[in-house]
Amino acid sequence: MCQTCGCALPDHLQHASSEHDVHTVAVLEGLKAHNDAAAGHNRAHFDRAGLLVVNLMSSPGAGKTRLLEATIEALGGRHRLAVIEGDLETENDARRIRAKGVPAVQITTGSACHLDATMVHRALHALPLEDLDILFIENVGNLVCPASFDLGQHASVTLLSTPEGDDKPLKYPVMFRQSDLVLITKADLLPVLDDFEVAAVEAHMRRLASPAPVLALSSRTGPLDAWLAWLETGLAERRRHVFRPAPDGERLLTRPGAPYHAPDHAQDHPLDSSRSPAP
Amino acid sequence: MREPRDVHELSLCRSLIRQAARVAAEHGAPRIRRLCVRIGPLSGVEVALMREAFPLASRDTPAEGARLEIATAPVRVHCPRCAQETEARVNDLTCPRCGDWQTRLTGGDELLLVSVDLAASAIESPTPSNP
Ligand SMILES: Nc1nc2c(ncn2[C@@H]2O[C@H](COP(=O)(O)OP(=O)(O)OP(=O)(O)O)[C@@H](O)[C@H]2O)c(=O)[nH]1
Ligand SMILES: [Mg+2]
Ligand SMILES: [Zn+2]
Ligand SMILES: [Zn+2]
Numbered sequence: 001m002c003q004t005c006g007c008a009l010p011d012h013l014q015h016a017s018s019e020h021d022v023h024t025v026a027v028l029e030g031l032k033a034h035n036d037a038a039a040g041h042n043r044a045h046f047d048r049a050g051l052l053v054v055n056l057m058s059s060p061g062a063g064k065t066r067l068l069e070a071t072i073e074a075l076g077g078r079h080r081l082a083v084i085e086g087d088l089e090t091e092n093d094a095r096r097i098r099a100k101g102v103p104a105v106q107i108t109t110g111s112a113c114h115l116d117a118t119m120v121h122r123a124l125h126a127l128p129l130e131d132l133d134i135l136f137i138e139n140v141g142n143l144v145c146p147a148s149f150d151l152g153q154h155a156s157v158t159l160l161s162t163p164e165g166d167d168k169p170l171k172y173p174v175m176f177r178q179s180d181l182v183l184i185t186k187a188d189l190l191p192v193l194d195d196f197e198v199a200a201v202e203a204h205m206r207r208l209a210s211p212a213p214v215l216a217l218s219s220r221t222g223p224l225d226a227w228l229a230w231l232e233t234g235l236a237e238r239r240r241h242v243f244r245p246a247p248d249g250e251r252l253l254t255r256p257g258a259p260y261h262a263p264d265h266a267q268d269h270p271l272d273s274s275r276s277p278a279p
Numbered sequence: 280m281r282e283p284r285d286v287h288e289l290s291l292c293r294s295l296i297r298q299a300a301r302v303a304a305e306h307g308a309p310r311i312r313r314l315c316v317r318i319g320p321l322s323g324v325e326v327a328l329m330r331e332a333f334p335l336a337s338r339d340t341p342a343e344g345a346r347l348e349i350a351t352a353p354v355r356v357h358c359p360r361c362a363q364e365t366e367a368r369v370n371d372l373t374c375p376r377c378g379d380w381q382t383r384l385t386g387g388d389e390l391l392l393v394s395v396d397l398a399a400s401a402i403e404s405p406t407p408s409n410p
Contacts, residue, residue, distance in 0.1 A: 021399035022312050025302055031294050031316075031324075031390045114287050145287040148323035170370040174323040177372070206380040209356065209372035 035149050038117035042124060042152025049129035052231070052238045053137065055151055057175065058159035059168075060141030063185040063219055065093045067159065067227075068136055070219040072100040074228060079133035079235070084123045086115045086140045093138060103127065114145035117152055133235060143168070147175040155180040155234055162186045162196045169204035177208040181215065181230060188218035288328035291390070292336035299395045303341050308397035311342040315394045319352035319387035320369045326351060345396075354387030 030036070046053045056064045068083060075081070083104040087093040097104035105123040107115060120137060127135070137153060139146040158179040160168050163186065169176035176182065182205060184198055202214045215226045295316065303311050318324050326349050333347045356367045358374035364385055365375050373380045 022396050023399075024313075024394050024396050025306060026394045027298070027302055027392045028394075029298055029392050031291050031298070031392060033298070034294050116290065144323070148287050148291070173370045174321055177321070207371050207373055209380055209382045209384065211381075 032148070032150070035117050038121055039150035039152040042117055042121050043154075045121075045124060045129060046135070046152060046154070047238075047241065049132065050239060050241075051129060051132045051135055052155070052235045053135045053151075053153045054231070054234070055137045055139060055146075055153035055156045056159065057139045057143070057146045057156060057179075058141060058161070058185075059143045059164060062141070062159040062161040062164065064138045064141070064159055065096055066219040067183070067185060067217075068097060068138065069100055070222070070224060071136075071227070071231075072097070072102050074222070074224045080131060082127050082132050082135050084115075084120060084127075084135065084137045086119075086138055088112055088140060113140060113142050114149055115139050115151060116149045120151045134231065143172040143175050147172075147178055154238065157181045157183055159183045159185045160201065162189045162193050166196045166198070166200040167204070169201060169208060173208050176205065177210050179210070179212050181212055183227065184214065184216040186218060186220075187216040188221045190216075286325075286328050286332065288324055289332040289336060291324060292329055292332040295392055296337050296340050296342045298392050299345075300341050302395050303397050306397050308399055309341060310398040311345045311395055312398050313346040313348060313396035314342065314392065315348045315350070317350050317352055317389050317391040317393050319389040320354060321384065321388040322390040324390055350393075352386055352389045355385045356382035357385045358382045 043053075056067070058064055065087075072081060081102045083094070083097045083102060085094040085097065085104050085106045087106070088108060091106055094104040094106040105126045107119050107123050112119075115137065124135075129135070137151055139151075143158075156179050158176055158181075160166075160182060162184060169182070182201060184201060190196060190198075198214065198216050205212055205214060213230070215230070217224055217227055295314065299311050299314050303309070316329075318326055318329065329349065330347060337343045337345065354367050354369055354372070355364055356372050356374065357364045358377060358379055359381065360379050361374060361376050363374075363376065367373070367375060367382070367387075369387070372382055372384060374382050
């Protein structure tokens with residue numbers, strides 16, 4: 001151990017004598033603390049509005065936008081939907097959603113590899129949360145980076161398209177073990193793929209100690225029944241939470257019409273001001 | 280190969296430095312000499328990319344030139360059936376003893392700033408960690 005400062009460094013000699021005043025401070029703080037706080041704030045917004053928020057993640061092109069298009073059609077106006085689009089390079093996905101008559105907010109942050117809670121916070125204030133039932137967040141197509149950032153969603157859904165192969169949960173355990181549902185997409189291609197086993201995906205999920213259900217569907221041919229049923233269950237669950245008896249002094253529930261924040265709070269919000277601009 | 284500016288390790292590295300700089304400011308220390316971090320393989324952070332991102336993220340901050348020490352945490356699971364905790368693998372979290380899959384992760388997803396070494400004086404220019 002270094003006699004000068006008490007550090008455990010083998011190369012302690014680099015401590016110059018002028019640095020005898022170096023001292024260690026224990027911190028023990030999570031590096032995601034900032035994002036987690038922002039995510040908690042988003043979740044408070046969502047819970048107050050009583051809507052279900054679903055984070056869709058997958059590798060690029062696995063069918064997130066196509067699933068949303070098919071879902072919008074299949075629900076046929078049964079629920080009030082909106083989409084936050086994390087397609088960072090183009091407006092294409094947002095345009096596709098709007099073409100179906102559903103509001104879509106595009107997050108534009110250049111070439112980021114994931115969405116974070118602060119980006120979602122800015123986007124959510126562009127939406128009439130109180131008038132929505134389900135908000136989908138289409139994350140950036142990437143099976144690695146989005147897994148590390150809670151956005152405030154109630155459920156994470158990972159799409160795995162059949163051409164990608166059934167071994168992906170084992171190759172991307174961080175993403176898949178955090179998923180509440182795995183959707184095997186492009187199931188219409190199963191007949192031409194000789195080595196994709198839906199059962200194998202399920203077995204891999206259990207190997208990750210995850211109880212998440214695994215559903216296979218095709219956005220091209222349907223049916224989407226199992227997926228829609230999962231959404232309905234999630235929505236019913238949300239509503240049960242919102243309409244629970246309000247404990248005394250719970251301001252959010254006793255003043256149902258009051259905005260959670262001033263409408264302009266996104267500008268001077270602590271979540272935003274503590275976010276340092278990219279160099 | 281992912282470029283440093285395109286990976287989430289860069290944003291997490293910025294969080295790390297922001298947190299360390301706040302501790303330094305609280306102690307009135309102008310410079311950070313060392314940051315000790317603990318990272319589990321299931322945190323979603325690649326240690327090598329974190330190291331790569333550090334020089335860029337720390338530029339023009341009190342942590343510029345500081346040493347980044349990363350300790351990796353083992354993946355551990357608790358099996359309720361065996362009432363035991365064991366080491367597991369990143370993509371096999373089943374109980375190594377009884378094979379049951381209904382385990383609970385007890386270690387391996389950490390992403391922690393453990394400690395910082397602060398220098399009270401800014402007399403000496405710091406040794407660059409990356410030449
Ligand atoms: N055969 C078949 N093709 C599909 C299905 N779902 C999506 N596709 C096709 O796959 C391609 C990519 O679909 P998108 O919905 O744009 O994928 P995405 O995940 O939103 O892609 P990014 O946003 O770029 O990551 C398109 O050509 C879709 O038509 C499906 O169920 N079956
Ligand atoms: Mg898309
Ligand atoms: Zn807010
Ligand atoms: Zn066991």
